Amino acid sequence: MRTRRIRFRIRSLCLAVLTVTACAAGPAVLPTPAASAATCSDIDVVVARGTFEPGTLGLVVGDPAFSALQKQLTGRSLSGYAVNYPADLSATSAAQGNADLVDHVRTQAVSCPGQRFVLVGYSQGANVVDNSIGISSDGAVVGSPIVATIPTALEPKVAAVLLFGNPIRALGRSVTGTYESRTIDFCAKGDPVCENGGNDVPAHLGYTADVDAAAVFAAGKV
Template sequence: MRHRRIRLCLAALSVAVGGTGLATLPVSTASAATCSDIDVVAARGTFEPGTLGVIVGDPVFSALRKKLSGENLSGYAVNYPADLSPASAARGNADLVNHVRAQAASCPGQRFILVGYSQGANVVDNSLGISSDGAVVGSPIVATIPAALEPRVAAVLLFGNPIRALGRSVTGTYQSRTIDFCAKGDPVCESGGGDVAAHLGYTADADAAASFAAEKV
């Protein structure tokens, strides 16, 4: 029952975001063999518009450009449905890992900042080996970033992460490089939360997330 209520909430977010008037930020989208210093790999939230995601990905990328002005940044939008279908997060998981593997092979010096919002946080969790199975819009793990590439992941930035409502979080080797924002009352990441608007407010955390990432690069 709880998952059904939150899924309806996520579906409603597409309408809410459409009415915010938020602008999409133009970014340089990475393709295979684009060898920037840092590739910002962003998984958007359910039904979230924008290049990397209008609520989180785009503003975080903009903030990172300012904090890391001496670095050449590229952005990659994880290619997945970001809808309520059962396989959505799994498809994102596979695409994120495939992208990182391909980039790492083509660009030996490139590092990565992973960004995930809402369902996109499930995508990132799975890619790090932390299962989102059982979480709202979650899935079993289908791929993980190889251990040999783990040192090249500079930072992990998560927002409205559904696994937190289950008492889970990123642990292990990535823990010290991860910041995980959950707004008070956000029903997607806080068990018993009832403030739908809280799930739309993570743009306010973009600067803090970028500052955290800048310290890890």
């Protein structure tokens, strides 16, 4: 029942707040990452947006994070890839994102052998990233079983993993193992998506404030 309640509250709040934010912002100047990383940039920023999140890579986290990374990683070329998945409340949404993210990394590694990756996941998108690096989000809000993982041979190409409002944390899980030292995982106080017993739903929409810190972390890993 708690999971259903959280899903309903987040869906309602995200639709209302994000729509108002997007409309109020007007024609804001946002970074312009490539729709896909077809060219061989130095760093490919792969972003899985949150549930119902608008924006090129995501209004709350993805677009601001890409901009922050551009500022930190001066002298290096960046491309951006928006994980192709529904980002809705369907049972297979996160699994579709998981499959697409892994497929993208594998394809890019063949086309651009020297390219490295920064993986970014917000809310349901954090589930997508978790699964892709071998940490199951099954049982979490808008989570799913793992359907694909980044091959062991490609793990060194992942420079950093940036997670925001990660639903597995409400289950007491976190990123461990191979990617642990390359991961930073933000959970706002009271955010019910990532904090067990949290009841501050608007906290889940405040992660734009953390993207600069995330970019500094990533810059230290690239």
